[in-house]
Amino acid sequence: MTGTCAQRRGGTRLPAPVDARRPLPTLILRLLVTSIAVLAGLAAAQEVELESRVFEIARQLRCPVCVSESVADSSAQLAQQMRELIQQQLEEGRSEAQIFSYFTNRYGDWIMLEPPRRGIHLVVWLLPVVAALLGVGVVTVLVRRWLASAREPIEVDQADLDRVRADLESGAS
Amino acid sequence: MTRIVLIVVGVALLGGLFAFGLLRGEPNRDIPSAIVGKQAPNFVLPLYERFHPDFGESLELAAQVGRPMVVNFWASWCAPCYEEAPVLQSYWERFQDTDVLFVGIQTQDRQQYDAGRAFMDQFGLSFPNGMDDASAVSVEWGLFGVPETYFINRDGTVEYRLVGPVTAAVLDEQLAAILR
Numbered sequence: 001m002t003g004t005c006a007q008r009r010g011g012t013r014l015p016a017p018v019d020a021r022r023p024l025p026t027l028i029l030r031l032l033v034t035s036i037a038v039l040a041g042l043a044a045a046q047e048v049e050l051e052s053r054v055f056e057i058a059r060q061l062r063c064p065v066c067v068s069e070s071v072a073d074s075s076a077q078l079a080q081q082m083r084e085l086i087q088q089q090l091e092e093g094r095s096e097a098q099i100f101s102y103f104t105n106r107y108g109d110w111i112m113l114e115p116p117r118r119g120i121h122l123v124v125w126l127l128p129v130v131a132a133l134l135g136v137g138v139v140t141v142l143v144r145r146w147l148a149s150a151r152e153p154i155e156v157d158q159a160d161l162d163r164v165r166a167d168l169e170s171g172a173s
Numbered sequence: 174m175t176r177i178v179l180i181v182v183g184v185a186l187l188g189g190l191f192a193f194g195l196l197r198g199e200p201n202r203d204i205p206s207a208i209v210g211k212q213a214p215n216f217v218l219p220l221y222e223r224f225h226p227d228f229g230e231s232l233e234l235a236a237q238v239g240r241p242m243v244v245n246f247w248a249s250w251c252a253p254c255y256e257e258a259p260v261l262q263s264y265w266e267r268f269q270d271t272d273v274l275f276v277g278i279q280t281q282d283r284q285q286y287d288a289g290r291a292f293m294d295q296f297g298l299s300f301p302n303g304m305d306d307a308s309a310v311s312v313e314w315g316l317f318g319v320p321e322t323y324f325i326n327r328d329g330t331v332e333y334r335l336v337g338p339v340t341a342a343v344l345d346e347q348l349a350a351i352l353r
Contacts, residue, residue: 077283078311081308085309
């Protein structure tokens with residue numbers, strides 16, 4: 001019962017399964033190479049993710065030595081250093097809020113491209129909403145007035161009405 | 174009639190806004206510093222070789238607490254820095270017998286060591302100067318540009334920050350304040 005079907009049929013010996021023929025060191029080597037490739041892939045993916053997080057945070061910070069540019073968009077040396085600091089702090093496990101706080105402690109709220117939603121900065125957020133509501137209110141009042149005035153019957157002078165009727169009956173243009 | 178007046182007022186307002194946008198010039202860079210009134214952030218600044226005999230290879234701010242300090246940030250490409258350098262040097266010469274310490278920090282000037290040496294030679298700067306090559310000190314101090322000068326009192330608190338070239342009048346006033 002130990003012989004293969006091929007041996008029993010024609011006596012020709014079939015090649016052993018591929019893995020069975022490989023010596024152990026080759027298998028270990030292959031496993032090692034595969035593991036390294038997988039780990040390298042994972043590391044590259046992590047690096048890409050880290051880089052995108054760095055830029056995501058940098059996009060919300062104003063470049064101190066530029067005009068209307070974010071830290072993500074600027075190629076200034078200071079902006080590069082700030083991106084490096086963001087990366088370093090992310091690697092140390094700091095949260096986005098902690099990183100923003102690091103920069104606001106040094107530059108004040110000015111460093112944030114989006115004004116914080118507190119104190120006097122709330123005016124920036126609330127003013128557009130208030131203006132929009134006021135606008136809607138004014139338009140509503142005006143439309144109501146126009147509709148009401150359209151519903152009112154038009155007063156026509158009886159003499160003019162008679163003249164128009166007479167003209168229509170006589171076929172005058 | 175009222176409608177015409179409203180249209181004229183509206184057009185005048187929009188025109189005024191447009192003219193303001195065109196004529197307002199450069200945005201104001203004098204943004205308040207977040208570190209004024211706080212403890213000056215520490216740094217360890219590698220100094221140029223010429224300062225090694227008197228001040229050592231590097232200067233640590235924390236080791237200077239107890240001395241009033243004037244910390245000036247400059248760059249070799251910055252025109253106003255050339256304006257203020259002789260003023261700083263003359264005040265350093267006048268005040269170096271007191272315990273005040275002037276420190277120059279070259280920043281936003283990556284690897285421009287030769288340009289830095291030429292700058293110091295041009296004005297014969299004898300107070301310690303070093304290079305913040307990666308701009309790390311600049312970020313730590315919340316720097317907006319160059320030149321910027323910080324006046325630090327004896328307990329290490331930042332008393333005043335000046336954006337732009339330092340003048341004799343500013344130095345007179347601020348040195349008197351930190352030497353008190």
